[in-house]
Amino acid sequence: MTASSNTAPLVLQAKGLVKRYGQVTALDGADFELRAGEILAVIGDNGAGKSSLIKALSGAVVPDEGEILLDGQPIHFRSPIDARRAGIETVYQDLAVAPAMTIAENLFLGRELRRPGFMGNVLRMLDKKEMLAQSIARMNDLKVGIRSMTQPVETLSGGQRQCVAVARAAAFAQHVVIMDEPTAALGVKEGNMVLELIRRVRDKGLPVVLISHNMPHVFEVADRIHVARLGKRAAVLNPKKISMSDTVAVMTGAMRAEDIPADCLA
Amino acid sequence: MTASSNTAPLVLQAKGLVKRYGQVTALDGADFELRAGEILAVIGDNGAGKSSLIKALSGAVVPDEGEILLDGQPIHFRSPIDARRAGIETVYQDLAVAPAMTIAENLFLGRELRRPGFMGNVLRMLDKKEMLAQSIARMNDLKVGIRSMTQPVETLSGGQRQCVAVARAAAFAQHVVIMDEPTAALGVKEGNMVLELIRRVRDKGLPVVLISHNMPHVFEVADRIHVARLGKRAAVLNPKKISMSDTVAVMTGAMRAEDIPADCLA
Amino acid sequence: AGEPVIGLITKTETNPFFVKMKEGAAEAAKAKGAKLLTGAGKADGDNAGQVTAMENMIAAGAKTILITPSDSKAIVPAIKKARDKGVLVIALDSPTDPVDGTDALFATDNYKAGVLIGQYAKATMAGKPAKIATLDLLPGHPVGAQRHNGFLQGYGLQSLDAKSNELAKPAEVVCMADSFGDQAKGQTAMENCLQKNPDINVVYTINEPAAAGAYNALKKAGKDKSVLIVSVDGGCQGIKDTAAGKIAATSQQYPLKMAAMGVDAGVEYAKSGKKPSGYTDTGVTLIAAKAVAGVDSKDTTVGTQLCWGKK
């Protein structure tokens, strides 16, 4: 089931985003469109502004110019809290985990479960048991061989740590999932599990934004491909029509946007 | 020029390495052999002990058991300094850059150039100009579009930061280069530049250890493939003979070591 | 272990005055066969530290506590608790407020010490208009206030009474600064005061280290000859400075005497259960290199005989 045609409604949209860091212009009038029920891959060279784009979309940075629309309504995220309230979950490239805290704590950070009844409502006690059980279930989905959910994240290997962040986003998203290079540190098996997870999330009806440098991964799951280049959107491609090498050509600037065959655009 | 046959002399060798972190056994009697002039890929699932292995080989951790031989001589690295003195340069997975310092400073950290003459010899003044010039040259090799070498590393994108670490190792290695997932955060173009760089290093005569989860990359450059599994070496494969899917099968344990056709072993 | 245990609690560890007091107590205790425990607050004004020290000494078996109260009022409730347990508490050096908070008081009158040097300064100035700098202790410290206000009283200026913890500031005082009783800070304070008003001709200092600092500053400014410095304490170094003309006059106090009297009383109490009572003034003497008409003073030879510290 690969949903999303060009007519599916726009869930998340951005127009003319600009973000400057001192001298550096990370986003230079970038547009963005995410349609309902699709997996949108975002690709581009290093420094093309992919992370900056999704940081703007998830409230982690406030863009200097441009507007963001959620379900067609203009929206201003002043902080990640606003985006989370709107149901947008994000896996950041620099992982955004608290190293000294356990895996279970990191999974539920900011969405802790409370015990039922008096203990939870009045004493506001955490339901550590339940969170532990759910953590195990979530991490098992990804088939990472982590022995204990109560070990601090800082003792995990690079890939294991990434799985924690991915599992968290997938578990809690209500509206949109954004993942910035979720498979970068993952092994072949674990990478495939994450792709599988992304598909499952999409199949639940949530659109997914996937940033990745891994072209086979992108072509395996993406419904459309957003190519970022020099802080702008260079093109949106249809992976069913365009070849991998042409995609890379567009990405690196070897093929100009005008030269892309019209049926390859999405 | 793909050198290294099974008869090339052993440059770096490890026997029965064991490393435990509390309850977790990261290395469980791992062997390792790096031959002169080869590119040895190390692959394995997340948590298989790849990073732990190369940390032991580069002096970043001291193994609990086992021995390491350099050019056939037993050697004890008590710290990364010892390994560096022996000419082993390493790119660590967690990058090991000092975020507040500039790119140029990070490139030359621990190997700063001094000015010639009185200023350098007596006042021990740094030759910042020369280091800057060399930094630009090194980074240009990798074709990363970084504007200024005097910007702090913390302002770089994930991939750009990785390029700094790779450029450093390649520039200064005397004997062996070890790279732990150097291309993980890199774009297609930049990833290819790094592979190219790795080949160039090998062609200079230095053996390279490349840890990667990217099978196409591995098959593109590796002379031999070391498969790590559950803290041990599961097999050493010949990428010219074995298929990518069989390799993945060995890595994940789907294919047992005994079942690998003998001519696929390296 | 039949020997009587006596606790001595000073304001701080560091002031030579208290160090001498401890020495005096230790000697007397040795002579009388008593065991001496010593303690102190961490800093001047540290009441809680003194309370803790007192409790610990009583826990260690002390039946007599000699204390120089850092805070004359704040210590009273804790002393009451101790006395309720049958412990003899004697205030040394300065009284508690109210005075009957302790069984007895062996002390000098800090206000009077100030008055003496105030009178001396006034007589020496002989009617010349005074421009006074005061180098005080630290904000909120009763001894600092008593000496300061006593000095102004003795000089015949508008002042406050002996109970006040505030510092009077009549028009003649052109600069007030805190020295913390420390030489380096006294020097800094004096330097800044001279910048503020170069015509200063009388300097009151809280103690002799501060006076030495003030002298340094004045000397650097070339004014050491024309400015009158008066101080309080009467330590041997201070008397030396007085003899050398650095300090014009100082009010001498007698820590050794207080301590010895305190230990004697404690031993007596252990033997006979007899408690001393009331206020015993251990005296204060004005020491000056040059006597002036109308003010009773002793010369520095006498001062040296009676001084505390390293002679």
Added chain:
Amino acid sequence: MNALKDKLPPLGTLGPVIALLMACAFFATQSDRFLTGQNLSLVLQQVMVVGVIAIGQTLIILTAGIDLSCGMVMALGSVVMTKFATELGMPPALAVLCGIAVTTLFGLANGLLVTRIKLPPFIVTLGTLNIAFAITQLYSQSQTITDLPELMTGLGNTFTIGGTEVAWGVVAMLGLYLVAWFALRETARGRHVYAVGNSPEATRLTGIPTQRILLGVYVLAGFFYGIAALLSVARTGVGDPNAGQTENLDAITAVVLGGTSLFGGRGVILGSLVGALIVGVFRNGLTLMGVSSVYQILVTGILVILAVAADQLSHKASR
């Protein structure tokens, strides 16, 4: 990872307890008065003020901050509550509440400066340290406030359990520690305090209102300093404008001895109680031994290092 933190060795949770027990064992061999219920009760009373201040300090240090103003703010609180009760003739309970309100306001001011203007906590609290000190001196005219109503010093009174006198204030302190420990360990907000200290950026990105948590921590710390003010009034029976001068360093020492990292995010609040007790036991034990006061300082210096070093070396050995 956050490599900086790796520099500060995590003093194991049990380490401080072992150091405390070792100190106790040592003093017990030196003086038979040491291990009596009465003496230990005394030590508890002596640490109760610093102990409660250390709760607030721990919260702040857990967020990678520091509070230099704690002692002075406490002194201000005790002056306000005693002056209100005596001079203004307020009912004691109301006066106490006013005092606590003042310290809480100082916490709020610290918190706003840290979160809104993003000043370093060290500078902010250095400033409020001076401000609180000056206001205390000016408002009290540097006079100790005496003749307090009985009710205000009630927490200083004792009751007897099994022949040992226990002060109500000690019970209050232990209660506060339990509440703080529970809240930090078992509630979401408590875990967020750790998270903010451990990795503020990661915590912000997960959508936790880090600024509000930081602000809350400073306000809460101010509240605890108010309680400490009440305890100090109860213990000494007066409102003392010169109180609190050594409590800054003492409280920070207790927290660090208790194993909480000055870099934030790591530590157990009960450790701070143990840290405060270590300091109190040293002072008490050395006096019982009859060590003279300058030597006490010397020995304390050596023992502090030894206590932490023993802990650290035993960790190494077990690795």
Added chain:
Amino acid sequence: MNALKDKLPPLGTLGPVIALLMACAFFATQSDRFLTGQNLSLVLQQVMVVGVIAIGQTLIILTAGIDLSCGMVMALGSVVMTKFATELGMPPALAVLCGIAVTTLFGLANGLLVTRIKLPPFIVTLGTLNIAFAITQLYSQSQTITDLPELMTGLGNTFTIGGTEVAWGVVAMLGLYLVAWFALRETARGRHVYAVGNSPEATRLTGIPTQRILLGVYVLAGFFYGIAALLSVARTGVGDPNAGQTENLDAITAVVLGGTSLFGGRGVILGSLVGALIVGVFRNGLTLMGVSSVYQILVTGILVILAVAADQLSHKASR
């Protein structure tokens, strides 16, 4: 990245200078004596001891450490050098060297405890603070040492440039700052100090002997405290066992006001000089204005916050 550090806003390199200039401008309007060469020279003399201590403290804070013992170690150094010169009758130069050797040894002890046993610098220096204090008091019997040979106080003498008196000690301090600034900025070892503070693990992995650098920093700091001891002797003309008690906090304040991060790795050493000057200018200017001491404390508290806040807000505006 090291997210913790992002919390401490980097006070721009120019910020402290602007704060200093603002303070100077303010005091100049309040007192026409303030902006005289003589007065400014005096301020420099008043900060020279703290200024030199702050050099050592900056080095340590740059490595993410902290040194609470600095003032007490300095006091010990000044007592040792003056006692050796007077009682033992040593030649002054030798006595000074002995004093500096003692402070350097204390630095070595701090450094060994931090690097070998891996104790937190806070605890180590808290211990050595107490030890140095006790030794100072015991060795000097709390007596000030006077009647020093001329040579020892030579750095306190002044020479005249353009009608303004300048103390040799101030020249020495400025010289030391320039050397430290040069070494930190232009030599490899200096950059390594920053690297160790910024990311100890990354620095270790690049093969830099981080432990040796840390040790060197503590030893060097001890050496600077020895120089400060000499300056303090020169300034006051005596060996004062009670010196140094407020210098701990003063020196740390100077460093932080100067823009160096307490989390290490970020800062400019010249900022510490500016920070020390800010404190000195406040004290001098407020006395010139005739502000009484309690109000001085109040005003200092407010101004410290305002100075850093103005800096911080101006940064925000320019972003």
